[in-house]
Amino acid sequence: MTDVDVPESHPRYESLLTRHRIEAGVEKGITSKQGLIAQGRGEAYDYLLGERTIPTADAAARAAAAHLLRADHAVLSINGNVAALVPGEMVELAEATGADLEVNLFNRTEARMEAIADHLREHGAEDVKGLTADGRISGLDHERAKVDADGIGDADVVLVPLEDGDRAEALAEMGKTELVVDLNPLSRSAQTATVPIVDNIIRAIPNVTEHARDLEGDPEAQQQAIDEFDAEAALDAAERAIRGGDIE
Protein backbone atom coordinates (compact mmCIF):
# COMPACT_ATOMS: atom_id res chain seq x y z
CA MET A 1 0.00 0.00 0.00
CA THR A 2 2.39 2.68 -1.13
CA ASP A 3 0.40 4.32 -3.89
CA VAL A 4 -0.68 7.47 -2.07
CA ASP A 5 1.59 10.21 -0.90
CA VAL A 6 0.40 10.14 2.71
CA PRO A 7 2.11 8.42 5.65
CA GLU A 8 0.42 5.22 6.84
CA SER A 9 0.14 6.81 10.27
CA HIS A 10 -2.17 9.53 8.91
CA PRO A 11 -5.62 9.14 10.52
CA ARG A 12 -7.32 9.30 7.11
CA TYR A 13 -4.72 7.11 5.37
CA GLU A 14 -7.05 4.22 4.65
CA SER A 15 -9.81 6.49 3.46
CA LEU A 16 -7.45 8.50 1.22
CA LEU A 17 -5.93 5.32 -0.19
CA THR A 18 -9.40 3.96 -0.95
CA ARG A 19 -10.46 7.18 -2.65
CA HIS A 20 -7.24 7.28 -4.67
CA ARG A 21 -7.60 3.68 -5.87
CA ILE A 22 -11.28 3.99 -6.77
CA GLU A 23 -10.63 7.14 -8.82
CA ALA A 24 -7.73 5.45 -10.59
CA GLY A 25 -10.16 2.59 -11.27
CA VAL A 26 -12.51 4.98 -13.05
CA GLU A 27 -9.65 6.37 -15.17
CA LYS A 28 -8.71 2.82 -16.21
CA GLY A 29 -12.29 1.83 -17.10
CA ILE A 30 -12.43 -0.67 -14.24
CA THR A 31 -14.87 1.00 -11.87
CA SER A 32 -18.40 1.61 -13.12
CA LYS A 33 -20.92 4.28 -12.14
CA GLN A 34 -22.71 1.67 -10.07
CA GLY A 35 -19.35 0.83 -8.52
CA LEU A 36 -18.86 4.42 -7.37
CA ILE A 37 -22.30 4.50 -5.78
CA ALA A 38 -21.58 1.15 -4.09
CA GLN A 39 -18.29 2.60 -2.83
CA GLY A 40 -20.20 5.45 -1.21
CA ARG A 41 -22.60 3.04 0.49
CA GLY A 42 -19.61 1.17 1.87
CA GLU A 43 -18.05 4.41 3.16
CA ALA A 44 -21.20 5.20 5.14
CA TYR A 45 -21.39 1.75 6.74
CA ASP A 46 -17.68 1.80 7.53
CA TYR A 47 -18.03 5.24 9.11
CA LEU A 48 -20.84 3.98 11.36
CA LEU A 49 -18.81 0.85 12.16
CA GLY A 50 -15.95 3.09 13.34
CA GLU A 51 -13.63 2.18 10.42
CA ARG A 52 -12.23 -0.79 12.32
CA THR A 53 -12.19 -4.59 12.10
CA ILE A 54 -14.56 -5.78 14.81
CA PRO A 55 -13.73 -9.09 16.56
CA THR A 56 -16.44 -11.10 14.73
CA ALA A 57 -15.10 -9.79 11.39
CA ASP A 58 -11.66 -11.01 12.37
CA ALA A 59 -13.12 -14.42 13.30
CA ALA A 60 -14.90 -14.45 9.92
CA ALA A 61 -11.63 -13.64 8.12
CA ARG A 62 -9.99 -16.57 9.94
CA ALA A 63 -12.83 -18.96 9.07
CA ALA A 64 -12.70 -17.78 5.45
CA ALA A 65 -8.96 -18.45 5.33
CA ALA A 66 -9.56 -21.97 6.68
CA HIS A 67 -12.24 -22.67 4.05
CA LEU A 68 -9.93 -21.46 1.26
CA LEU A 69 -7.08 -23.69 2.50
CA ARG A 70 -9.30 -26.77 2.84
CA ALA A 71 -11.09 -26.35 -0.50
CA ASP A 72 -10.70 -28.83 -3.34
CA HIS A 73 -10.95 -25.86 -5.69
CA ALA A 74 -11.21 -22.31 -4.35
CA VAL A 75 -11.91 -19.32 -6.59
CA LEU A 76 -11.64 -15.62 -5.71
CA SER A 77 -14.20 -13.65 -7.71
CA ILE A 78 -13.11 -10.18 -8.84
CA ASN A 79 -15.46 -7.39 -9.88
CA GLY A 80 -14.66 -3.79 -10.79
CA ASN A 81 -14.46 -2.39 -7.27
CA VAL A 82 -12.47 -5.38 -5.97
CA ALA A 83 -9.97 -4.97 -8.80
CA ALA A 84 -9.68 -1.23 -8.20
CA LEU A 85 -9.40 -1.44 -4.42
CA VAL A 86 -7.32 -4.55 -3.71
CA PRO A 87 -5.68 -5.90 -6.88
CA GLY A 88 -2.31 -6.79 -5.33
CA GLU A 89 -3.95 -8.01 -2.12
CA MET A 90 -6.20 -10.44 -4.06
CA VAL A 91 -3.20 -11.78 -5.99
CA GLU A 92 -1.39 -12.34 -2.67
CA LEU A 93 -4.40 -14.11 -1.17
CA ALA A 94 -4.65 -16.37 -4.22
CA GLU A 95 -0.97 -17.28 -3.83
CA ALA A 96 -1.28 -17.88 -0.09
CA THR A 97 -4.25 -20.24 -0.49
CA GLY A 98 -3.75 -21.81 -3.93
CA ALA A 99 -7.00 -20.26 -5.15
CA ASP A 100 -7.80 -19.19 -8.71
CA LEU A 101 -8.69 -15.59 -9.63
CA GLU A 102 -11.77 -15.09 -11.81
CA VAL A 103 -13.14 -11.82 -13.15
CA ASN A 104 -16.90 -11.73 -12.79
CA LEU A 105 -18.92 -8.61 -13.51
CA PHE A 106 -22.50 -7.65 -12.83
CA ASN A 107 -22.44 -5.39 -15.88
CA ARG A 108 -20.28 -7.49 -18.16
CA THR A 109 -18.59 -5.87 -21.15
CA GLU A 110 -15.55 -7.29 -22.93
CA ALA A 111 -13.68 -3.99 -22.52
CA ARG A 112 -14.13 -3.96 -18.73
CA MET A 113 -13.29 -7.69 -18.49
CA GLU A 114 -10.03 -7.09 -20.35
CA ALA A 115 -9.17 -3.92 -18.41
CA ILE A 116 -9.63 -5.76 -15.12
CA ALA A 117 -7.64 -8.83 -16.21
CA ASP A 118 -4.82 -6.51 -17.36
CA HIS A 119 -4.92 -4.63 -14.06
CA LEU A 120 -4.61 -7.90 -12.12
CA ARG A 121 -1.70 -9.02 -14.30
CA GLU A 122 0.03 -5.69 -13.62
CA HIS A 123 -0.30 -6.59 -9.94
CA GLY A 124 1.35 -9.97 -10.40
CA ALA A 125 -1.49 -12.30 -11.40
CA GLU A 126 -0.37 -15.06 -13.77
CA ASP A 127 -3.59 -16.86 -14.62
CA VAL A 128 -6.81 -14.83 -14.70
CA LYS A 129 -10.05 -16.68 -15.39
CA GLY A 130 -13.43 -15.33 -16.42
CA LEU A 131 -12.82 -14.54 -20.08
CA THR A 132 -13.83 -17.99 -21.39
CA ALA A 133 -17.33 -17.80 -19.91
CA ASP A 134 -18.24 -21.35 -20.93
CA GLY A 135 -20.14 -22.11 -17.70
CA ARG A 136 -23.39 -20.81 -16.23
CA ILE A 137 -24.73 -20.11 -12.75
CA SER A 138 -28.24 -21.57 -12.69
CA GLY A 139 -31.13 -19.28 -11.83
CA LEU A 140 -29.70 -16.08 -13.35
CA ASP A 141 -30.36 -14.51 -16.71
CA HIS A 142 -27.86 -14.98 -19.51
CA GLU A 143 -25.27 -12.20 -19.07
CA ARG A 144 -25.30 -12.29 -15.28
CA ALA A 145 -24.89 -16.09 -15.23
CA LYS A 146 -21.61 -16.33 -17.16
CA VAL A 147 -18.66 -17.99 -15.42
CA ASP A 148 -15.71 -20.16 -16.44
CA ALA A 149 -16.59 -23.88 -16.34
CA ASP A 150 -13.15 -24.69 -14.89
CA GLY A 151 -13.33 -21.68 -12.54
CA ILE A 152 -16.36 -20.66 -10.45
CA GLY A 153 -18.35 -23.35 -12.33
CA ASP A 154 -16.14 -26.07 -10.84
CA ALA A 155 -15.31 -24.46 -7.46
CA ASP A 156 -16.48 -25.82 -4.11
CA VAL A 157 -15.42 -22.63 -2.26
CA VAL A 158 -15.83 -19.11 -3.67
CA LEU A 159 -14.85 -15.77 -2.20
CA VAL A 160 -17.22 -13.17 -3.64
CA PRO A 161 -16.43 -9.75 -2.17
CA LEU A 162 -18.83 -6.85 -2.74
CA GLU A 163 -21.19 -9.13 -4.63
CA ASP A 164 -24.70 -8.44 -5.87
CA GLY A 165 -27.42 -10.19 -3.83
CA ASP A 166 -28.96 -12.15 -6.72
CA ARG A 167 -25.69 -13.74 -7.70
CA ALA A 168 -24.71 -14.41 -4.10
CA GLU A 169 -28.00 -16.26 -3.61
CA ALA A 170 -27.65 -18.20 -6.86
CA LEU A 171 -24.12 -19.32 -5.95
CA ALA A 172 -25.26 -20.42 -2.51
CA GLU A 173 -28.12 -22.39 -4.05
CA MET A 174 -25.60 -24.29 -6.20
CA GLY A 175 -24.24 -25.64 -2.92
CA LYS A 176 -20.97 -23.74 -2.99
CA THR A 177 -19.36 -22.60 0.25
CA GLU A 178 -19.64 -18.87 -0.10
CA LEU A 179 -17.32 -16.36 1.56
CA VAL A 180 -18.51 -12.75 1.31
CA VAL A 181 -16.97 -9.38 2.16
CA ASP A 182 -19.72 -6.78 2.59
CA LEU A 183 -20.04 -3.79 4.94
CA ASN A 184 -23.82 -4.05 5.13
CA PRO A 185 -24.74 -6.93 7.46
CA LEU A 186 -28.37 -6.69 6.26
CA SER A 187 -27.52 -7.19 2.58
CA ARG A 188 -28.66 -10.39 0.92
CA SER A 189 -25.04 -11.22 0.07
CA ALA A 190 -24.05 -11.09 3.74
CA GLN A 191 -27.20 -12.92 4.81
CA THR A 192 -26.66 -15.70 2.26
CA ALA A 193 -22.96 -16.31 2.90
CA THR A 194 -21.50 -19.30 4.72
CA VAL A 195 -18.95 -16.80 6.03
CA PRO A 196 -19.89 -13.09 5.92
CA ILE A 197 -16.93 -10.80 6.63
CA VAL A 198 -18.48 -7.45 7.58
CA ASP A 199 -15.43 -5.27 7.09
CA ASN A 200 -13.85 -2.85 4.66
CA ILE A 201 -12.28 -4.91 1.85
CA ILE A 202 -9.08 -2.84 2.22
CA ARG A 203 -8.69 -4.24 5.73
CA ALA A 204 -10.36 -7.63 5.19
CA ILE A 205 -8.33 -9.17 2.35
CA PRO A 206 -4.85 -8.68 3.91
CA ASN A 207 -6.35 -10.02 7.13
CA VAL A 208 -7.62 -13.21 5.43
CA THR A 209 -4.16 -13.66 3.89
CA GLU A 210 -2.49 -13.28 7.27
CA HIS A 211 -4.81 -15.87 8.82
CA ALA A 212 -4.19 -18.22 5.87
CA ARG A 213 -0.43 -18.03 6.45
CA ASP A 214 -1.00 -18.70 10.13
CA LEU A 215 -3.35 -21.66 9.52
CA GLU A 216 -1.40 -23.30 6.70
CA GLY A 217 -0.42 -26.90 7.39
CA ASP A 218 -2.51 -27.02 10.57
CA PRO A 219 -5.77 -28.88 9.76
CA GLU A 220 -6.88 -28.87 13.39
CA ALA A 221 -6.59 -25.11 13.72
CA GLN A 222 -8.42 -24.78 10.39
CA GLN A 223 -11.26 -26.98 11.62
CA GLN A 224 -11.43 -24.99 14.83
CA ALA A 225 -11.61 -21.65 13.00
CA ILE A 226 -14.52 -23.00 10.94
CA ASP A 227 -16.35 -24.62 13.87
CA GLU A 228 -16.04 -21.60 16.12
CA PHE A 229 -17.44 -19.15 13.58
CA ASP A 230 -21.17 -18.45 13.92
CA ALA A 231 -22.44 -16.49 10.89
CA GLU A 232 -25.72 -15.41 12.45
CA ALA A 233 -24.06 -14.17 15.64
CA ALA A 234 -21.43 -12.34 13.56
CA LEU A 235 -24.10 -10.55 11.51
CA ASP A 236 -25.94 -9.56 14.69
CA ALA A 237 -22.72 -8.25 16.25
CA ALA A 238 -21.93 -6.23 13.11
CA GLU A 239 -25.38 -4.73 13.05
CA ARG A 240 -25.13 -3.84 16.74
CA ALA A 241 -21.75 -2.19 16.07
CA ILE A 242 -23.19 -0.14 13.19
CA ARG A 243 -26.42 0.75 14.95
CA GLY A 244 -25.02 1.23 18.41
CA GLY A 245 -21.65 2.85 17.79
CA ASP A 246 -20.74 5.79 20.00
CA ILE A 247 -21.34 9.31 18.86
CA GLU A 248 -18.05 11.04 18.16
Next chain:
Amino acid sequence: MTDVDVPESHPRYESLLTRHRIEAGVEKGITSKQGLIAQGRGEAYDYLLGERTIPTADAAARAAAAHLLRADHAVLSINGNVAALVPGEMVELAEATGADLEVNLFNRTEARMEAIADHLREHGAEDVKGLTADGRISGLDHERAKVDADGIGDADVVLVPLEDGDRAEALAEMGKTELVVDLNPLSRSAQTATVPIVDNIIRAIPNVTEHARDLEGDPEAQQQAIDEFDAEAALDAAERAIRGGDIE
Protein backbone atom coordinates in the same frame (compact mmCIF):
# COMPACT_ATOMS: atom_id res chain seq x y z
CA MET B 1 -41.75 12.82 -11.11
CA THR B 2 -42.69 11.01 -14.28
CA ASP B 3 -39.27 10.34 -15.76
CA VAL B 4 -39.02 6.66 -14.95
CA ASP B 5 -41.17 3.95 -16.36
CA VAL B 6 -42.27 2.57 -13.00
CA PRO B 7 -45.56 3.26 -11.20
CA GLU B 8 -45.29 5.59 -8.18
CA SER B 9 -46.81 2.79 -6.09
CA HIS B 10 -43.80 0.52 -6.75
CA PRO B 11 -42.00 -0.10 -3.45
CA ARG B 12 -38.65 0.81 -5.03
CA TYR B 13 -40.05 3.78 -7.00
CA GLU B 14 -38.13 6.46 -5.13
CA SER B 15 -34.91 4.52 -5.25
CA LEU B 16 -35.29 3.74 -8.98
CA LEU B 17 -36.14 7.36 -9.74
CA THR B 18 -33.08 8.51 -7.81
CA ARG B 19 -30.83 6.06 -9.62
CA HIS B 20 -32.27 7.08 -12.98
CA ARG B 21 -31.78 10.80 -12.35
CA ILE B 22 -28.25 10.44 -11.01
CA GLU B 23 -27.18 8.38 -14.03
CA ALA B 24 -28.73 10.91 -16.38
CA GLY B 25 -26.75 13.53 -14.44
CA VAL B 26 -23.53 11.72 -15.27
CA GLU B 27 -24.46 11.54 -18.96
CA LYS B 28 -25.08 15.30 -18.96
CA GLY B 29 -21.80 16.15 -17.21
CA ILE B 30 -23.65 17.38 -14.13
CA THR B 31 -22.79 14.67 -11.59
CA SER B 32 -19.14 14.14 -10.71
CA LYS B 33 -17.32 11.01 -9.52
CA GLN B 34 -17.38 12.45 -6.01
CA GLY B 35 -21.09 13.05 -6.49
CA LEU B 36 -21.69 9.38 -7.27
CA ILE B 37 -19.80 8.30 -4.14
CA ALA B 38 -21.76 10.85 -2.09
CA GLN B 39 -24.97 9.46 -3.57
CA GLY B 40 -23.99 5.99 -2.34
CA ARG B 41 -23.31 7.29 1.17
CA GLY B 42 -26.76 8.87 1.15
CA GLU B 43 -28.36 5.59 0.02
CA ALA B 44 -26.84 3.76 2.97
CA TYR B 45 -28.03 6.32 5.53
CA ASP B 46 -31.49 6.42 3.96
CA TYR B 47 -31.68 2.62 4.06
CA LEU B 48 -30.84 2.63 7.78
CA LEU B 49 -33.34 5.45 8.34
CA GLY B 50 -36.04 3.28 6.78
CA GLU B 51 -36.36 5.43 3.63
CA ARG B 52 -38.97 7.63 5.29
CA THR B 53 -39.37 11.21 6.48
CA ILE B 54 -39.15 11.04 10.27
CA PRO B 55 -41.26 13.54 12.30
CA THR B 56 -38.28 15.75 13.21
CA ALA B 57 -37.28 15.94 9.52
CA ASP B 58 -40.81 17.09 8.72
CA ALA B 59 -40.60 19.72 11.47
CA ALA B 60 -37.24 20.81 10.02
CA ALA B 61 -38.76 21.10 6.55
CA ARG B 62 -41.51 23.29 8.00
CA ALA B 63 -39.03 25.50 9.86
CA ALA B 64 -36.92 25.78 6.70
CA ALA B 65 -39.98 26.86 4.72
CA ALA B 66 -40.73 29.54 7.33
CA HIS B 67 -37.14 30.87 7.20
CA LEU B 68 -37.27 31.05 3.39
CA LEU B 69 -40.57 32.95 3.47
CA ARG B 70 -39.38 35.43 6.13
CA ALA B 71 -35.98 36.07 4.55
CA ASP B 72 -35.01 39.46 3.14
CA HIS B 73 -33.08 37.57 0.49
CA ALA B 74 -33.16 33.77 0.33
CA VAL B 75 -30.92 31.77 -2.02
CA LEU B 76 -31.14 28.07 -2.87
CA SER B 77 -27.66 26.71 -3.58
CA ILE B 78 -27.43 24.06 -6.29
CA ASN B 79 -24.56 21.61 -6.72
CA GLY B 80 -24.22 18.71 -9.16
CA ASN B 81 -26.21 16.15 -7.21
CA VAL B 82 -28.95 18.62 -6.32
CA ALA B 83 -29.30 19.58 -9.98
CA ALA B 84 -29.39 15.96 -11.07
CA LEU B 85 -31.81 14.78 -8.37
CA VAL B 86 -34.33 17.60 -7.91
CA PRO B 87 -34.02 20.20 -10.69
CA GLY B 88 -37.75 20.83 -11.15
CA GLU B 89 -38.41 20.58 -7.42
CA MET B 90 -35.80 23.29 -6.67
CA VAL B 91 -37.33 25.57 -9.31
CA GLU B 92 -40.75 25.04 -7.73
CA LEU B 93 -39.42 25.78 -4.24
CA ALA B 94 -37.76 28.98 -5.51
CA GLU B 95 -41.08 30.07 -7.01
CA ALA B 96 -43.04 29.20 -3.87
CA THR B 97 -40.73 31.21 -1.60
CA GLY B 98 -39.38 33.98 -3.83
CA ALA B 99 -35.84 32.65 -3.43
CA ASP B 100 -33.02 32.90 -5.97
CA LEU B 101 -31.29 29.84 -7.46
CA GLU B 102 -27.48 29.85 -7.46
CA VAL B 103 -25.18 27.17 -8.85
CA ASN B 104 -22.32 26.55 -6.45
CA LEU B 105 -19.86 23.70 -6.97
CA PHE B 106 -17.23 22.16 -4.76
CA ASN B 107 -15.23 21.23 -7.86
CA ARG B 108 -15.96 24.26 -10.00
CA THR B 109 -15.42 24.07 -13.74
CA GLU B 110 -17.04 26.37 -16.27
CA ALA B 111 -18.36 23.39 -18.24
CA ARG B 112 -20.15 21.91 -15.23
CA MET B 113 -21.46 25.33 -14.16
CA GLU B 114 -22.97 25.84 -17.62
CA ALA B 115 -24.35 22.29 -17.85
CA ILE B 116 -26.10 22.70 -14.51
CA ALA B 117 -27.49 26.15 -15.33
CA ASP B 118 -28.82 24.77 -18.63
CA HIS B 119 -30.37 21.79 -16.83
CA LEU B 120 -32.16 24.12 -14.40
CA ARG B 121 -33.42 26.28 -17.26
CA GLU B 122 -34.78 23.15 -18.98
CA HIS B 123 -36.72 22.58 -15.78
CA GLY B 124 -38.26 26.05 -15.82
CA ALA B 125 -35.69 28.26 -14.08
CA GLU B 126 -35.62 31.79 -15.44
CA ASP B 127 -32.76 33.42 -13.58
CA VAL B 128 -29.83 31.22 -12.52
CA LYS B 129 -27.08 32.84 -10.47
CA GLY B 130 -23.54 31.59 -9.80
CA LEU B 131 -21.85 32.30 -13.11
CA THR B 132 -20.74 35.86 -12.23
CA ALA B 133 -18.72 34.75 -9.20
CA ASP B 134 -17.89 38.30 -8.14
CA GLY B 135 -18.29 37.59 -4.40
CA ARG B 136 -16.32 35.49 -1.93
CA ILE B 137 -17.11 33.40 1.15
CA SER B 138 -14.50 34.33 3.74
CA GLY B 139 -12.33 31.58 5.19
CA LEU B 140 -12.21 29.35 2.08
CA ASP B 141 -9.54 29.10 -0.58
CA HIS B 142 -10.04 30.86 -3.88
CA GLU B 143 -12.02 28.43 -6.07
CA ARG B 144 -14.18 27.10 -3.22
CA ALA B 145 -15.05 30.61 -2.04
CA LYS B 146 -16.63 31.91 -5.26
CA VAL B 147 -20.25 33.09 -5.08
CA ASP B 148 -22.33 35.81 -6.73
CA ALA B 149 -22.17 39.11 -4.80
CA ASP B 150 -25.89 39.68 -5.41
CA GLY B 151 -26.68 36.00 -4.70
CA ILE B 152 -25.28 33.96 -1.80
CA GLY B 153 -22.97 36.93 -1.04
CA ASP B 154 -25.96 39.11 -0.24
CA ALA B 155 -28.34 36.46 1.17
CA ASP B 156 -29.49 36.33 4.79
CA VAL B 157 -30.97 32.82 4.39
CA VAL B 158 -29.36 30.05 2.29
CA LEU B 159 -30.55 26.53 1.59
CA VAL B 160 -27.45 24.42 0.94
CA PRO B 161 -28.49 20.80 0.32
CA LEU B 162 -25.84 18.08 0.22
CA GLU B 163 -23.13 20.63 1.01
CA ASP B 164 -19.50 20.05 1.89
CA GLY B 165 -18.68 20.62 5.58
CA ASP B 166 -16.05 23.33 5.06
CA ARG B 167 -18.35 25.51 3.07
CA ALA B 168 -21.30 24.91 5.37
CA GLU B 169 -19.15 26.06 8.30
CA ALA B 170 -17.85 29.11 6.43
CA LEU B 171 -21.38 30.20 5.47
CA ALA B 172 -22.56 29.79 9.05
CA GLU B 173 -19.62 31.88 10.28
CA MET B 174 -20.71 34.68 7.94
CA GLY B 175 -23.85 34.87 10.07
CA LYS B 176 -26.21 33.50 7.45
CA THR B 177 -29.21 31.42 8.48
CA GLU B 178 -28.27 28.09 7.01
CA LEU B 179 -30.76 25.41 5.99
CA VAL B 180 -29.19 22.05 5.16
CA VAL B 181 -30.46 18.78 3.68
CA ASP B 182 -28.13 15.92 4.62
CA LEU B 183 -28.83 12.25 5.45
CA ASN B 184 -25.89 12.01 7.85
CA PRO B 185 -26.84 13.70 11.13
CA LEU B 186 -23.19 13.52 12.24
CA SER B 187 -21.85 15.44 9.23
CA ARG B 188 -20.39 18.89 9.84
CA SER B 189 -22.98 20.36 7.45
CA ALA B 190 -25.84 18.98 9.51
CA GLN B 191 -24.15 19.93 12.78
CA THR B 192 -23.51 23.50 11.60
CA ALA B 193 -26.94 24.24 10.18
CA THR B 194 -29.56 26.47 11.75
CA VAL B 195 -32.06 23.96 10.36
CA PRO B 196 -30.73 20.49 9.45
CA ILE B 197 -33.23 18.44 7.44
CA VAL B 198 -32.07 14.83 7.82
CA ASP B 199 -33.99 13.33 4.92
CA ASN B 200 -33.56 12.18 1.34
CA ILE B 201 -33.52 15.30 -0.86
CA ILE B 202 -36.04 13.62 -3.18
CA ARG B 203 -38.54 13.65 -0.31
CA ALA B 204 -37.32 16.78 1.47
CA ILE B 205 -37.55 19.48 -1.21
CA PRO B 206 -41.19 18.84 -2.25
CA ASN B 207 -42.00 18.71 1.47
CA VAL B 208 -40.43 22.14 2.11
CA THR B 209 -42.42 23.51 -0.84
CA GLU B 210 -45.65 22.08 0.56
CA HIS B 211 -44.98 23.64 3.95
CA ALA B 212 -44.12 26.97 2.29
CA ARG B 213 -47.48 26.98 0.49
CA ASP B 214 -49.20 26.19 3.77
CA LEU B 215 -47.34 28.88 5.76
CA GLU B 216 -47.52 31.65 3.16
CA GLY B 217 -49.18 34.84 4.42
CA ASP B 218 -49.32 33.54 8.00
CA PRO B 219 -46.47 35.18 9.95
CA GLU B 220 -47.64 33.69 13.24
CA ALA B 221 -47.55 30.14 11.93
CA GLN B 222 -44.12 30.86 10.42
CA GLN B 223 -42.81 32.12 13.75
CA GLN B 224 -44.25 29.07 15.49
CA ALA B 225 -42.60 26.65 13.03
CA ILE B 226 -39.25 28.34 13.68
CA ASP B 227 -39.65 28.54 17.47
CA GLU B 228 -40.79 24.96 17.84
CA PHE B 229 -37.89 23.49 15.89
CA ASP B 230 -34.94 22.31 18.01
CA ALA B 231 -31.93 21.49 15.81
CA GLU B 232 -30.02 19.54 18.43
CA ALA B 233 -33.01 17.40 19.37
CA ALA B 234 -33.72 16.77 15.67
CA LEU B 235 -30.15 15.60 15.05
CA ASP B 236 -30.35 13.30 18.07
CA ALA B 237 -33.66 11.86 16.90
CA ALA B 238 -32.26 11.26 13.41
CA GLU B 239 -29.23 9.51 14.80
CA ARG B 240 -31.41 7.35 17.03
CA ALA B 241 -33.56 6.45 14.01
CA ILE B 242 -30.48 5.48 11.98
CA ARG B 243 -28.73 3.65 14.79
CA GLY B 244 -31.79 2.06 16.36
CA GLY B 245 -33.99 1.22 13.40
CA ASP B 246 -35.64 -2.18 13.38
CA ILE B 247 -34.12 -5.05 11.52
CA GLU B 248 -36.24 -5.92 8.50
